[in-house]
Amino acid sequence: MPAPAEILKYIDEHQDAFIDRLAKAVSIPSVSGDPARRKDVFAMADWLKAELESLGATVEKRPLGKQMLDGVELDLPPALLGQLGTDPKKRTVLIYGHFDVQPAEKSDGWLYDPFTLTKDPEGTGKLYGRGSSDDKGPILGWLNVFQAHKELGVELPVNIKMCFEGMEESGSEGLDELIEQEKDKFFKGVDCACISDNYWLNTTTPCLTYGLRGVNYFRISVSGPSKDLHSGVFGAAVHEPMTDLVTLMSKLVTSKGEILIPGIKEMVAPLTDEERARYEAIHAEVSDFDDAVGAAITLHDDKVNTLMGRMRYPSLSLHGIEGAFYGTGCKTVIPASVHGKFSIRLVPDMTTAKVTECVLKYVKEEFAKIDTKCKMSVEMVHGGEPWMADPNHYNYRAAHKATEDVYGISPDYTREGGSIPVTLSFADALKINVLLLPMGRGDDGAHSMNEKLDTDNFIRGSKLLGSYLHELGASSE
Numbered sequence: 001m002p003a004p005a006e007i008l009k010y011i012d013e014h015q016d017a018f019i020d021r022l023a024k025a026v027s028i029p030s031v032s033g034d035p036a037r038r039k040d041v042f043a044m045a046d047w048l049k050a051e052l053e054s055l056g057a058t059v060e061k062r063p064l065g066k067q068m069l070d071g072v073e074l075d076l077p078p079a080l081l082g083q084l085g086t087d088p089k090k091r092t093v094l095i096y097g098h099f100d101v102q103p104a105e106k107s108d109g110w111l112y113d114p115f116t117l118t119k120d121p122e123g124t125g126k127l128y129g130r131g132s133s134d135d136k137g138p139i140l141g142w143l144n145v146f147q148a149h150k151e152l153g154v155e156l157p158v159n160i161k162m163c164f165e166g167m168e169e170s171g172s173e174g175l176d177e178l179i180e181q182e183k184d185k186f187f188k189g190v191d192c193a194c195i196s197d198n199y200w201l202n203t204t205t206p207c208l209t210y211g212l213r214g215v216n217y218f219r220i221s222v223s224g225p226s227k228d229l230h231s232g233v234f235g236a237a238v239h240e241p242m243t244d245l246v247t248l249m250s251k252l253v254t255s256k257g258e259i260l261i262p263g264i265k266e267m268v269a270p271l272t273d274e275e276r277a278r279y280e281a282i283h284a285e286v287s288d289f290d291d292a293v294g295a296a297i298t299l300h301d302d303k304v305n306t307l308m309g310r311m312r313y314p315s316l317s318l319h320g321i322e323g324a325f326y327g328t329g330c331k332t333v334i335p336a337s338v339h340g341k342f343s344i345r346l347v348p349d350m351t352t353a354k355v356t357e358c359v360l361k362y363v364k365e366e367f368a369k370i371d372t373k374c375k376m377s378v379e380m381v382h383g384g385e386p387w388m389a390d391p392n393h394y395n396y397r398a399a400h401k402a403t404e405d406v407y408g409i410s411p412d413y414t415r416e417g418g419s420i421p422v423t424l425s426f427a428d429a430l431k432i433n434v435l436l437l438p439m440g441r442g443d444d445g446a447h448s449m450n451e452k453l454d455t456d457n458f459i460r461g462s463k464l465l466g467s468y469l470h471e472l473g474a475s476s477e
């Protein structure tokens, strides 16, 4: 059963107020990876808790302990466990989202201040701001639905349990332990889960996502002199950490994206004809990738291999070098120590443990070949396993119908190239089906500069979440 027409009308009529609430959320710079912004992640938790409570939810703040970040002990931001409705005759759906965001600085190349929601500057309905699509917009989509029901006095068709965290962009530290502790308490009675935290493949076709790649994030540290040196005074006289690190990082992946670490490719589940046919059926073109990244730079020239590269094969990306000179000008420095960061996206049947074993062994062997007096260490910073769900479950059928209700078309069935490690934790610990129901478009620029959410995706996406709840409430096994 679709959401009642009055709910959909309410969402349309309150578009401006909903965008203002998104602006407030974006203005809190809740960057989990930056110790200086940690207080803002706490502030974001408080703000979201108050908003949920004003809509009638009961919400508990659950502390998650402490973490060590670059040798400094930091409090982890709390998770929010919320509830709306306890009717034993209704299904209970768990919704998850994260209120932390990736780092963003105007100087990264943003057109506007990343922590001010810039509304529709080009007249095309785009809402620019860090977290607009990943993942504050989708969280607020749920709030829009709750508000419509509360204000109109329409009963929610299912019971809602909520889990919102503030560390997703930094490895979801502490959350698995909370889920394990609470699986027979707070999470008891959950029938299925819905996560809105990924993206359509293109800019026009909604999708349901039944798989995620996992991720192992690594850090290689190379150190030499006890302080930064003048390259004119000491160049060609000493071993240089940066040179060794760049040599090492160049051994990880080719320019064609081929991972050079022995043992990685061998773990990947073989492709079947049936699976290949699923990629052929997806509504996407290579040009959608070109548009999303802003250049014609795909590794493959055909749709199927491009989609499979993103969804069903592993990838290795080099992210950056901490300690390196990166400013303007020509500083002639030999950095004393540098830290190279890279991650590997995991697919079935890879595991974080086996990938870590292969990487550590290989990096140490390759470093030994360099014949340097610098010191090297390598560590896995955080990891999450790949995940797949059954897309024939009633949870997916409800979302399929809701997509038809709201968009008038059938959704594509996709696997996401990104990672949401907690998805597998919910599926395994609670033994439930999890659905990923994205709100944003493929060109939203999550993790990039100029992240945006289209007004239409925010508003119709809110209607989609509402209709999904009604279809779920009316569905049978």
Ligand SMILES: C[C@H](N)C(=O)N[C@@H](Cc1c[nH]cn1)C(=O)O
Binding pocket: 134, 135, 168, 169, 170, 171, 197, 198, 215, 217, 416, 417, 418, 419, 420, 446
């Ligand atoms: C898909 C989701 N919205 C997301 O962006 N996940 C992140 C998770 C992560 C892991 N390490 C750091 N962040 C991602 O896929 O990068």
Ligand SMILES: [Zn+2]
Binding pocket: 102, 134, 169, 446, 447
């Ligand atoms: Zn993200």
Ligand SMILES: [Zn+2]
Binding pocket: 098, 134, 135, 168, 197, 198
């Ligand atoms: Zn996200």
